[in-house]
Amino acid sequence: MTHDTGGGPAAIPESHQVRFHRRWPALRDPHVRALAWLLYAPDLMAADAPCWEGRIATLGAISPEVAGWLHDLQEDPVLHAALQAHLAHNPSARLGRYAEKLLGFYLQQQGWLVAANLQVRNNQGVTRETLGEFDFLVHPPESADDTSLVHWEFATKFYLLEPRSADDANDADAFVGPNLADSLGRKMRKIMQQQLQLxxxxxxxxxxxxxxxxxxxxxxxxxxxxxxMQMALPASMGIAGDHCRGFWCDAQGLREQHQPEDRYLILPRLAWLAPAREPVGRGLALDELLGKLEPGFLVDESPVMVARCRIEPGVEAELIETDRGFIVPPGWEQRAASSVRHAVIGV
Structure with missing residues (x-):
């Protein structure tokens, strides 16, 4: 989305954070905000991209009824208790499972869910191995036909672009996970070639x-x-043009882009979904943030997700996320480039 500039220079597109905070100003409960993000955020993949052959699912726009339900989910004690109980059943520290549980609760409440995390096992052999799992089986929301099912393979992913060259930036394998064990290209191939065939x-x-x-x-x-980095991805990659974006840099890079009014939050993994909204007292000044990151990188070489925030004045001042990024430890960039080289050229 851009503002009308009346024929002048193109305006800088609004960030997802700006749109999210404007759309959901009353939501403060972290679980409800995370679910609102799952329903409201743009899809990562473009449903109309030819490379996906019509196999991208989408939740579509949020209806007024669902928007009202989200506010009820925060304010109604009975409904909120149902959400808490759902999340407390077999809790997991894995972000993917947390997102699945949130979306599963929504689908259940809407009356669309038939089954979640339904495993398929091969009972013919001695080992009886698990062949795969249906993330969600739903009745098509747009159809009254309850004699057939739709399979949704659900993923919530976070990737950093580390191209070795300009050509590599056009390859989905140049988007690597923070721990370098995964790439966007590898994940989508697995979904398309294996999981959707289950x-x-x-x-x-x-x-x-x-x-x-x-x-x-x-x-x-x-x-x-x-x-x-300012770049537009080629349409052939199948990535939605309005996808949620962030930055990555090292500690020195963060110093270079720091503004005096900036405050920071270190986001734990289960807080990676929705833009952050926290009490002012939880914010860190730049030197406080780097004082926590630098010794931590000596024992854990994983990038750390950080929200850059501004102070929102009010009866109770809050920190509101304006941008987010991964701060990478020394040596991560070289390891990422090597990972991309192996993925892109198959070495």
Whole structure:
């Protein structure tokens, strides 16, 4: 989204943070905000991109009824207790599972959910290995037909672009996970070539309550670009043009872009979904932040997610996220470039 400039120079597009805070000013509960983000945030993959062959699922725009339900979820004690109980059942520290539980609660409340995390096992062999799992089986929301199912393979992903060259920036494998064990290209190949084919396996018939008529990938997330990098991705990559964006840099890079009014939050993994909104007292000055990061990098070489915030005045002043990024430890960039080289050219 851009502002009308009346024929002048193109305006800087609004950040997702600005849009989110404007759309959901009354939401403060972290779980409700995370669910609102899952429903409101743009999809990571472009549903109309030819490379996906029509196999990208989308939740569509939020209706007024769902927007009202989200506010009720925060304010109504009974409904909020139901959410808390749902999250407390088999809790997980994994962000993907947390996001699945939030979305599963929403689908259940809407009456669309048939099954979640339904495993398919091969019972023919000695080991009886697990062949895969249906993330969500739903009745098509737009259809009154309850004799067939739709399979949604759900993923919430965070990738940093580390191209070795300009050509590599056009390859989805140049988007790597913070721990370098995954890439966007690898993840999407697995979803398309394996996970969305699960209903065709003979063993799936034993657990499916009805035939699966369509399977699609529902992918949310954020992509992070080297600080100062301005680039448009080619349409052939199939990434939505309005996807959520952030930056990545090292400690010195953060110093270089710091503004005096900036305050920071270190975001734990389960707080990576929605833009942050926290009490002012939790904010860190730049030197406080770096004082926590630098010794931490000596024992853990993983990048750290940080929200850059401004102070929102009010009866109770709050920190409101304006931008977010991964601060990478020394040597991460070289390791990432090596990971991309192996992925892109198959060494």
């Amino acid at each position: 209903s065709h396996h003979p063993a799936a018939a034993a657990v499916l309550p009805a035939p699966v008529t369509w399977a699609g990938a529902l992918v949310k997330g954020w992509l992070f670009y080297r600080q100062g």
